[in-house]
Amino acid sequence: VDENQHQFSQEFQLSWVGDRLTAVGGLFYFDETDLTYSGLLGPAIGLVTGSINDQHNRSWAVYGQATYAVTERLNLTAGLRYTSEDKDFARTQTLYPAAPTTVPGRDDPGVTLTDLDTSANWDSLSPKVGLDYAVSDDVMTYVSVSRGFKSGGFDGRANDADGAQPYDPETLWAYEAGIKSSLFGRRLTANVAAFWNDYTDLQLSSFTSDGSGGFEALFTNAGAATIRGIELELAARPIDGLTLNGTVGYLDAQYDEYIGPGGTDISDQRELVNAPEWSTRLGAVYVADLGASGRLTFGADAAHRSKVYPTVSSSEVLAQEGYTLVDAFVRWTDSNDRLSVELGGKNLTDERYVEQGFDLSDSLGYQLAYFGAPRTVRLTAGIRF
Structure with missing residues (x-):
């Protein structure tokens, strides 16, 4: 395998700190090219399998977030990020005659098995809103709502054109509320948080049959899932030099929809990884x-x-x-x-x-x-x- 990868990223950021308002905004750009050559000699059949994967990914984003002190104890935070992504993917798989080298492009062309040249683009808007309130100098409560996403892409591991079709971004709505405290002269820290995460177009990586007796590892958008739970963190310093800590977490995680290979919903037969x-x-x-x-x-x-x-x-x-x-x-x-x-x-x-x-x-x-x-x-x- 021979891989050539180039990345470029640039970010510009502007921040503001006032009496009651703090804010940050910025621009982000990312450009990546990846060219992978791979070759495999099959001694039993006397052939060299060559594969060339050519990917080009571009992404840009504009974002801003501000926190406003409504009162001395109450803060309001709001933010928004817009992201645009473009991805191109081309792949050529070729069988070469047995030859002195096994590097694609250095031998005479053979039989082309698969030739892909495709592209996709996605846009995402990610808002965030939150409130935090200082009950006292030692206790703070908060609530927040935000939306996030994981980039889509192409699966270069697929054995055929159908498997290499683009998979969509995974999106998440996250809701959280909690309490943070530092008590008894900071000798006891106690934090508790409850959260609810809703996923759509959930990205999963799994092995499946390719229909020709072989297998392939693919990313797919299975459906939707919900993960909700609660977390408790404690840290105590009863005497100088000694720190005791403990955490407890409970999860209720389930698929709301899981579309299997046959096109049917099998969410009741699956557990989250x-x-x-x-x-x-x-x-x-x-x-x-x-x-x-x-x-x-x-x-x-x-x-x-x-x-x-x-x-x-x-x-x-x-x-x-x-x-x-x-x-x-x-x-x-x-x-x-x-x-x-x-x-x-x-x-x-x-x-x-x-x-x-x-x-x-x-x-x-x-x-x-x-x-x-x-x-x-x-x-x-x-x-x-």
Whole structure:
């Protein structure tokens, strides 16, 4: 594979800070070209498969956001961003006769299998509105509504012209409300947030049969999904040198619409990828001052996730049941912060868990699982100059 990529981006920004109004606005431009040559020699058939992917992406945006202090405690924020994107994609796949080289363009042309030359453009308007109110000097509440999007594009991994058709941008409406607090002389920090995210034209990457006995990995717009939940964060400093922290998250994630390969809605048969219903983390860090001898830092944390599905197909074979990871470390640092030595361990209970999976059962007849790292212990030393 030989890839040549060039990118250029430029942004101009203007900001304003007044007595009650702060604002920022700007212009953004992005230009990218990507030319990829790939070749594969097939000894059994004596052919060289050559592929040339040529992509050109252009994007520009204009944006502005302002925050106005309605009162000493109440702030109103409003923003808007307009984005325009143009993408061109051309691909040529050719079979070359067996030859001394396997680089497309250096051998005599063979049989052209696929020749694509297409383009697409998208526009997006992304507003944001928010309010925050300081209940006291230590407690603040907020609400916000915003719209975001993920760029569309072309799937150069497709085996044929149908698979390489453009997929649309993914759009999101995000609603959030929460409370942030710092209490008891900043010895306790407590934050809670509730959110509701509505996705449309949800982009998913999955493996599917290409109709000729092979398989291809494609991005598609499956449909719509809703993710709502609540998060709680706590950090306490009960004594000097000791910090205790914990987080709890609850998710209710579901597909509202999932159009499968046959054109039918299979949302009731699918679970969102890597969306655990419950996730928690507990940790502690203690710093012991040794005076002229430096300091010792002790740390440990445990993180738990409930059952997750690592594949778009929601394969039960690859599904990972709930698991907990435990890490810990001890670090010595000299009094000048120049020298350090650390002994640490990851996954100390040697938990075996699926980190990533690929469901190829519809094409190749098997499924792949990649497991997370086992128990690891490390000893490191550092010096700062």
